[in-house]
Amino acid sequence: MAALRGIGAKLSENREKVTSALLLGSFVALAVRSSEQQRELDDLEARKASIRAANSAMSSAMWAWREELFALAAKPSPPITAARLRHIYGEEEPALPAPKQPGSDAEEESITIA
Template identity: 50%
Template sequence: MEFANRVVSAAMKATNNNAVINVCLVGSFVALAVRSVKQQRDIEALEAQKDSLTHSNKAMKKAMWGWKQQLFAEASSTDSALVPLSRLKAIYGEAPEHQIGDALKEDAKSSASKFVV
């Protein structure tokens, strides 16, 4: 019992002692500073990753645009293209609404004439 009384009195002295309180406050400040530095490093790494992904997405969009333009050029230059230009425009949403139905009919006619059984 005497041991418990000593522990309680030591705890009471510690709570009333400014040095102990200051040590606890400084320890808390250091812990928060370390956590803040770690979070700042994580944010910087994520921003660098975001910039890299944005750059690669822009490069992919440019490549896809080039492929699309090349596909349209090949479809418009030859009459024997596998997919007619009107059908390609309908697929990419560049044809007006009334032409989409016409493109489907034209596609059905061209595919029927190409495949002979």
């Protein structure tokens, strides 16, 4: 118990120094943590930039392959049809005009509203 009283007496004598030391230790700990977090953020931002560049490169490559496939489909004996490529890429088929019936003389009337 006497040891505790001795420590308590020393602390009461140097209360300001102890408080300052604790505050200084806290600031140092926060600075170290902040530095580690900043380093982690920098690494993540570099990784993000790298991933975006890779994504852009892959997108460009895929677009070039798509264009090459459509160019192949336009050749006389294509290995794959353009209709199949449109289906693969999820594009709509171009609408074909409806053929007229040979026996119908009915013409479309235009309606105007005044």
